[in-house]
Amino acid sequence: MPVSLRNISPLSSYLPATPPPLIIAGPCSAESEEQVMATAVALKEIPEVAAFRCGLWKPRSRPEDFQGVGEKGLPWLQRVREETGLKTAVEVASPRHIEQCLKQGVDILWIGSRTVVNPFSVDEIAEALRGVDVPVFVKNPVNPDLLLWIGALERLNRQGIRKLAAVHRGFSVYGSKPYRNLPVWEIPLELRRLAPGLPVLIDPSHISGTRAMLPHVAQAAVDLSFDGLMIECHIEPAKALTDRKQQVTPQALAKLVRKLRIPVGKITGDDEMLHQWRKEVDLLDEEILHRLGQRMEIIAKIGKYKRNHEIELLQLERWSQVVEDRLKKGTARGLSRNFLMKLLNAIHEEALRVQRTNT
Ligand code: PEP
Ligand code: MN
Numbered sequence: 001m002p003v004s005l006r007n008i009s010p011l012s013s014y015l016p017a018t019p020p021p022l023i024i025a026g027p028c029s030a031e032s033e034e035q036v037m038a039t040a041v042a043l044k045e046i047p048e049v050a051a052f053r054c055g056l057w058k059p060r061s062r063p064e065d066f067q068g069v070g071e072k073g074l075p076w077l078q079r080v081r082e083e084t085g086l087k088t089a090v091e092v093a094s095p096r097h098i099e100q101c102l103k104q105g106v107d108i109l110w111i112g113s114r115t116v117v118n119p120f121s122v123d124e125i126a127e128a129l130r131g132v133d134v135p136v137f138v139k140n141p142v143n144p145d146l147l148l149w150i151g152a153l154e155r156l157n158r159q160g161i162r163k164l165a166a167v168h169r170g171f172s173v174y175g176s177k178p179y180r181n182l183p184v185w186e187i188p189l190e191l192r193r194l195a196p197g198l199p200v201l202i203d204p205s206h207i208s209g210t211r212a213m214l215p216h217v218a219q220a221a222v223d224l225s226f227d228g229l230m231i232e233c234h235i236e237p238a239k240a241l242t243d244r245k246q247q248v249t250p251q252a253l254a255k256l257v258r259k260l261r262i263p264v265g266k267i268t269g270d271d272e273m274l275h276q277w278r279k280e281v282d283l284l285d286e287e288i289l290h291r292l293g294q295r296m297e298i299i300a301k302i303g304k305y306k307r308n309h310e311i312e313l314l315q316l317e318r319w320s321q322v323v324e325d326r327l328k329k330g331t332a333r334g335l336s337r338n339f340l341m342k343l344l345n346a347i348h349e350e351a352l353r354v355q356r357t358n359t
Contacts, residue, residue, distance in 0.1 A: 003150055008197045009163045011227060014107075014135050015050045015087060020262055021221075022228035024089060024201070025253055026053035027235075028243040029066065030073035037079060038235040042250035044084040048257050051087040051108060052080050053230060057097055058242055059114045066241040074104040081105065089137070093121065095128035102132065110137035111152065113169060113206075117141040122152045126159040135163035137201070137230075144171040146187050150194070165199040166191060167230055170207035178290070180209020180246070183217065185224065185283050189276070192226075205232040205246045214248065215256050222260050223279045225272070231256075292347070296354050303355030313355050319348065 011022065025043050030036050036054060043049045054077070058068035077088045089108035092098050093115045101109060109129075115121050116139055129136065136156055141148045149166065157164055168188040170181025192200050202221035208214045218229055234240045234247040248256065306313055323344055330340040 003194045004154055005157050005164070005195050005198055007162045008157070008195075008199075009135075010197075011165060011199045014163050018048050018050045021048060021218075021257070021260065022050050022201075023048045023253075023257065024051045024053050024228065024230045025049050025233040025250075026089075027240065028055055028205075028232045028247060029058050029068050029241055030054045030056055030076060031066075031069065031241050033076045033079070035235055036073065036076040037083070039233060039250060040080040040084050040086060042235065043233060043253070044086060046250065046254050046257065049086070049253075050228070051089050052077075052084070053089040053110075053232075055091050055242070057091065057093060059091075059093065059112055060242070071100045074100060074106070077106060078104055081107070092125065095124055098125065098128045102134065108135045108137065110167065111139060113139045113142045113172075116152045117143065117148065119148075119151060119155070122155050126155045126161070129156065129161055130159040132161075133163070134161075135165070136161050137165045137167050139167045139169050139203070140171065140187070142172040142181075144173065144182075144184050144187055146190055149187075149191065153195070153198070165201060165227070166195075167201045167203050168207075168226070169203035169205075169230075178213065179207055179217075181207050183207050183220070183283070185220070185280060188226070189224065189280065199227040201228040201230055202226045203230040205230070205243070208246055210245050211237075211248055211252070214246070215259060218256060219260055220279070220283060222262060224276060225263070295347075296351065299351045300354050306355070313352060 015022065023046070025046070027035065027039055040052050043052060054073070056068050056070055056073040058066065060067055077090065080086055081088055087107040089110055090101050090106045091112045092101060092109045093112060098109065111122065111125060115125070138149070138152050138156065141152070153164060153166060166188070168183075170179060170183050173182045176182040188200055188202070191198070202217070204214050204217035204221060207217050214231070218231070221229055231253060232243060232247045233250055233253050235249065237244060237247040237249060240247050303313065326344055327337060327340050331337060
């Protein structure tokens with residue numbers, strides 16, 4: 001079924017013009033008026049920052065975790081707007097959150113990943129927004145389900161929301177390390193292909209989970225020509241009550257932005273596609289290498305076990321089963337037997353070397 005998103009407004013119709021890349025920054029959670037104001041005042045100095053984000057109602061895994069300050073934070077955001085001129089953006093998960101945000105003049109609402117997974121919740125939110133001309137950002141659902149993401153966008157658009165954008169924050173996948181949430185770039189790229197007028201932002205903070213990884217993911221987002229970045233920023237990250245490891249100070253954000261390589265001028269037509277495909281290939285290769293590294297780590301453990309139990313390193317029967325299974329799966333994906341055999345032999349050779357040298 002074709003994607004049905006009508007009359008989507010560009011980001012420039014409700015966000016100020018900034019030098020690229022467009023950034024929406026702010027703390028994971030509002031914690032105090034001082035923390036919110038100090039962060040916002042510092043962010044105002046970064047020309048790329050177009051809006052201030054923060055969570056008031058926090059969807060947390062455990063009930064004993066900090067759940068956010070709730071509506072108490074709304075007047076703080078009014079101060080942010082008045083004193084810095086920055087637009088404000090808040091996560092909403094229910095009609096009551098929406099009512100409170102709209103009453104206090106929040107400029108942009110976003111729907112978080114945990115809410116987007118539930119079409120009942122999205123429908124309730126969409127109904128509460130009927131006839132309201134407010135920008136709404138829709139994060140991807142926690143699971144890698146493109147249709148569920150598109151469905152949420154369509155539900156909002158049907159109720160008349162045109163200032164609509166998607167935010168890609170990666171997917172919660174078992175074993176997604178080194179990422180907190182695996183990027184699976186082909187999903188937001190496919191969204192862009194299916195819904196060409198829809199702005200798509202990237203949230204490198206929730207993809208990375210750590211400050212160290214942030215520049216790498218932000219650069220990948222810029223290289224793939226997404227429309228902007230949402231980055232978590234705290235005046236004192238070490239004291240943050242949520243997502244402490246991934247938040248950066250406004251100064252660190254300014255530095256990160258200065259180091260990004262921004263493509264100058266657009267290459268046209270086919271060239272741009274070529275550039276994007278190459279970038280996708282680079283990212284996939286990185287994932288393959290990362291997985292091969294993980295595979296060898298386990299192989300080394302098996303080697304040690306064999307040595308301790310005086311089992312022979314080479315187990316021909318097991319290896320024949322692996323070859324047979326991988327050939328079947330690989331050929332089903334269109335890979336040739338010849339290529340698969342070379343690949344499997346190279347992997348096996350390296351595995352035996354690792355077992356011999358690491359035991
Ligand atoms: C957030 O942006 O702080 C947040 C909770 O994000 P997500 O919904 O992507 O987990
Ligand atoms: Mn967060």
